Amino acid sequence: MKEITFTLNDETVRVTEDPLKRLLDVLREDLGMTGVKEGCGEGECGACSILLDGKLVNACMVPLGVVEGREVVTPEGLRETEKGKTLIEAFADTGAVQCGFCTPGMVMAAEALLEENADPSEEEIRQALSGNLCRCTGYDLIIKGVRAAAERGKELW
Amino acid sequence: MSKQISKAVRRVDAVDKASGRARYIADHDFGELLYARILRSERPRAVITGISKPEFPEGYYYIDARDIPEGGKNRIRIIKEDWPVFAEGEVRYIGETIALVVGPDREKVLELLSQITVTYEDREPATTIEEGLACKGGPIVGEDNLFGAYTLIKGDPDAAFKRAARVVEGTYRTGFQEHLYMETQGMVGTWEDGKLTLYASAQCPFYIRKSVAGVLGVEEAEIRVRQVTTGGAFGGKEHFPDVIATPLAVAVNKIHKPVQLIFDRDEDIPFTCKRHPSRITIRTALDARGNILGMDIDTVINAGGYESSSLIVLQRAILHGLGVYNIPSARVRGRAVATNTFPSDAFRGFGAPQGLYAIEVHMSQVARALGEQPAAFKRRYFIRKGDMTVTNATMKDNVILEEMFKAVDEMSGYTEKARAYENDPLRGIGIAFVNHGCGFTGNGEQEIIKSVVRMKRTGPHQAALYVSNVEMGQGLQTVLRKIAAKELGLDYTDIAYDNPDTDIVPDSGPTVASRSTMVVGYLIQECAKKLKDRWDEGIGVEAEQHYRHPEGLTWDQETFQGDAYPSYGWGINVIEVALDLVTYEVRTTGIWSAFDVGVPIDETIMAGQVSGGIIQAVGYAALEKCEVRDGMFYQRTMADYTIPTAVDFPEVKNVFLENPYPYGPSGARGAGELVFDAAAPAYVDAIQSLTGRNVYDLPVTPETIMGVLKR
Ligand code: FES
Ligand code: FES
Numbered sequence: 042m043k044e045i046t047f048t049l050n051d052e053t054v055r056v057t058e059d060p061l062k063r064l065l066d067v068l069r070e071d072l073g074m075t076g077v078k079e080g081c082g083e084g085e086c087g088a089c090s091i092l093l094d095g096k097l098v099n100a101c102m103v104p105l106g107v108v109e110g111r112e113v114v115t116p117e118g119l120r121e122t123e124k125g126k127t128l129i130e131a132f133a134d135t136g137a138v139q140c141g142f143c144t145p146g147m148v149m150a151a152e153a154l155l156e157e158n159a160d161p162s163e164e165e166i167r168q169a170l171s172g173n174l175c176r177c178t179g180y181d182l183i184i185k186g187v188r189a190a191a192e193r194g195k196e197l198w
Numbered sequence: 199m200s201k202q203i204s205k206a207v208r209r210v211d212a213v214d215k216a217s218g219r220a221r222y223i224a225d226h227d228f229g230e231l232l233y234a235r236i237l238r239s240e241r242p243r244a245v246i247t248g249i250s251k252p253e254f255p256e257g258y259y260y261i262d263a264r265d266i267p268e269g270g271k272n273r274i275r276i277i278k279e280d281w282p283v284f285a286e287g288e289v290r291y292i293g294e295t296i297a298l299v300v301g302p303d304r305e306k307v308l309e310l311l312s313q314i315t316v317t318y319e320d321r322e323p324a325t326t327i328e329e330g331l332a333c334k335g336g337p338i339v340g341e342d343n344l345f346g347a348y349t350l351i352k353g354d355p356d357a358a359f360k361r362a363a364r365v366v367e368g369t370y371r372t373g374f375q376e377h378l379y380m381e382t383q384g385m386v387g388t389w390e391d392g393k394l395t396l397y398a399s400a401q402c403p404f405y406i407r408k409s410v411a412g413v414l415g416v417e418e419a420e421i422r423v424r425q426v427t428t429g430g431a432f433g434g435k436e437h438f439p440d441v442i443a444t445p446l447a448v449a450v451n452k453i454h455k456p457v458q459l460i461f462d463r464d465e466d467i468p469f470t471c472k473r474h475p476s477r478i479t480i481r482t483a484l485d486a487r488g489n490i491l492g493m494d495i496d497t498v499i500n501a502g503g504y505e506s507s508s509l510i511v512l513q514r515a516i517l518h519g520l521g522v523y524n525i526p527s528a529r530v531r532g533r534a535v536a537t538n539t540f541p542s543d544a545f546r547g548f549g550a551p552q553g554l555y556a557i558e559v560h561m562s563q564v565a566r567a568l569g570e571q572p573a574a575f576k577r578r579y580f581i582r583k584g585d586m587t588v589t590n591a592t593m594k595d596n597v598i599l600e601e602m603f604k605a606v607d608e609m610s611g612y613t614e615k616a617r618a619y620e621n622d623p624l625r626g627i628g629i630a631f632v633n634h635g636c637g638f639t640g641n642g643e644q645e646i647i648k649s650v651v652r653m654k655r656t657g658p659h660q661a662a663l664y665v666s667n668v669e670m671g672q673g674l675q676t677v678l679r680k681i682a683a684k685e686l687g688l689d690y691t692d693i694a695y696d697n698p699d700t701d702i703v704p705d706s707g708p709t710v711a712s713r714s715t716m717v718v719g720y721l722i723q724e725c726a727k728k729l730k731d732r733w734d735e736g737i738g739v740e741a742e743q744h745y746r747h748p749e750g751l752t753w754d755q756e757t758f759q760g761d762a763y764p765s766y767g768w769g770i771n772v773i774e775v776a777l778d779l780v781t782y783e784v785r786t787t788g789i790w791s792a793f794d795v796g797v798p799i800d801e802t803i804m805a806g807q808v809s810g811g812i813i814q815a816v817g818y819a820a821l822e823k824c825e826v827r828d829g830m831f832y833q834r835t836m837a838d839y840t841i842p843t844a845v846d847f848p849e850v851k852n853v854f855l856e857n858p859y860p861y862g863p864s865g866a867r868g869a870g871e872l873v874f875d876a877a878a879p880a881y882v883d884a885i886q887s888l889t890g891r892n893v894y895d896l897p898v899t900p901e902t903i904m905g906v907l908k909r
Contacts, residue, residue: 075225076218078429080380081463085836088380116218125217133212136802139810140671141215142380142429148216163849170844174836176378176430177671179813180844182806 047108050118060106065089067105076116076145087173090146091115097153116145127194137186139177146173151187159198203864206802209676223384223399223426224460233304234459235311237297239289242538242829244318252313258301261449269415274444275408276437281504283413283444290503291540292830293469298445323538323829327477327500330535338536345501345534346509350588353527358492362483366564370556371895374824375473378841381429384460387450395422400439401431402708404666407700409440410447424699431670433544436710438471468834471543474499478556488568492527495519501534502541508534513639515549517762520588521557522631523579538829547871550634558630558879563892571616573629591761598857602770602792605853610772610790619887626888627774630879635763636868637713640753649745650704651721653729655737662694665706667714672870673803674714681719681863685726712868719863748861765859767872768794771880775888782904791852796859796867809850811873817842819878823897
């Protein structure tokens, strides 16, 4: 057990836990961030995508100890921002959401992409989402959703 | 799209899901939970000779068949009651449930589980179709290892083969396919106000209620099942939830505390049902000029250790055995064989994809054997309205495959490319034509399901609808609201439709078989008309609608003669591929489709079904390998079992052709499975066009292609 301090969605949090515990479990169980989903627990599906210091990572592959002093953003944080809202609205309007289990992770991946590249091509979007699996959509409408967000959010990214 | 109902609206569940607010089974707070884990068989076929357990600390439970209350039964009511809740004496497959270990600390539960030793006396297992048919190790069921067998006959197939100048034959095999819904199987059982309540990620709340009631020996109404937001299903949450609900219910019934049973992914891949592997042999009798005189089709599916819904899957496979063709004479035989693999069960298409794969690839091979272009050859045999089907009824649908072909040919350039690629060793293009029977087979809707829907006026401009059909990603909560709103002249957001709760909703049947939009949607449309007539009676007024079979359809369930389905959805896929000579990797360079789903209810939701269904099917065709070694699935993680990612396939370009169905809401037909059916044979046809050689088996991996090219 160890006390770990980090920034979660712009607020400082302290948790006393085994530093080897998966960040995914700490977020979901200790901190109630159930927007972070577990699809595989082995780093393959991206359902547990979060931003760690602005970089896209799989929370199931990160031990809690690693985030000491760093900044974590989950879907709960992103959805409160203009960028997050733009992405969510664009996904909803293009039909990018089906069962929705992959979607919070997809939105995180899209945010990470748009931070790097505000005007991505279809190919660049496909590459950026390639670590996030979706079994429902075949990806086409998710790609459209990301394009729509980029167009609507010209001022944001 | 000309119809108002087809105009896209924003899905009612989209924002909640995209923002992470939607709660799936693992996201709900049930207070103090106990955790359950399954003790599973490690042997494909054995007699259990002993089970040794460690001392269980206070508050930890070992639950098995002895905990089933008096009057209950250790069998799951699926179709037949053959599958035990807890193995009794013998095990028939690796992963069979022996017991549950339940307790408050997850780590402790796992520790206890690892300390249990089961001793077995092994028997010789049969794991392939061939071994099953040969009764290796002695029959698992009956005398011949068959759960069931059927034969359909149209015309005079024996005479056709006697007259034949030439016979073309091929044997086509398909493998297991894992659903890989992104949310694993999961359920929580609670004891609320003296009632056993199950919260489930599932397609069929009333199926769960029925099987649990049978196991506990109580009336169905004494069990309550509540569906929670479900993260994908594709058939994998049709019957399999019964297999986890029943032991869970036994535990909750004993402990009277909330118990959670959620699979990790490394349990969900190896220990849940998959699509049935198939082996289909087709022989085609041709006259001297190359006209088809008749066909003989022999279909075998691997059902696994217990029957589950395998016979219904088999029926659908053979009922789709002739595909979209009017073949003058045919014999279609089907057998479901028992083996010692995990029982196979429903997966989007439910047998039709296997039957359609075989007939489509075979028809292309016959065309090539005759030196013809596959599409030109196939089009000559398109079934038309009034032609005889394989069950000797007339086709009632107004078939528009020719118009659909024109549309997809224009988009894809199929005809020209097929000609050009004949002599191009690096490119190929394939095509497949399919139909998919909507709703239950024969008179199942009328005799077995007997759906009821209810609606209620809940406010000045508000109404609620009550059905047992679930949203599992396909968009049903939006589609049914749109149908109701249209009749009532309201906005679709003014219609309430909650996740079904068996204590509240009537049984409008399971969410399966491409029936929810067409069959249940039509009931909602008619129910809404009734409610509208009574609207002025005030808030609280209700209306109900019961299923009525469309006029003029006949069916004999004994002989399988008559109208097998009230209507069909129709589809064409074209797939183009290119070969990289260095890596022998095949890239898919184009995917086009045309569908007749009657009238699409919401073009965006339908576009999502089309892309999702086709990409899932090219995954089946090109990537998704699931082998059995020593009775065990060899691919056990998402790293081993690879499904398509965003970079594997190009965008699907689709067109819908309108062709209203009179007994569908606003003219809609079923579509959810149809969109899966054509891509695998179209992909294989493209590989045949590329290589100039016949390809028979799925999946077609790079190694397969290398092998074909070396031949
Ligand atoms: S749950 Fe973390 S990558 Fe799948
Ligand atoms: S929407 Fe279901 S997995 Fe992506």
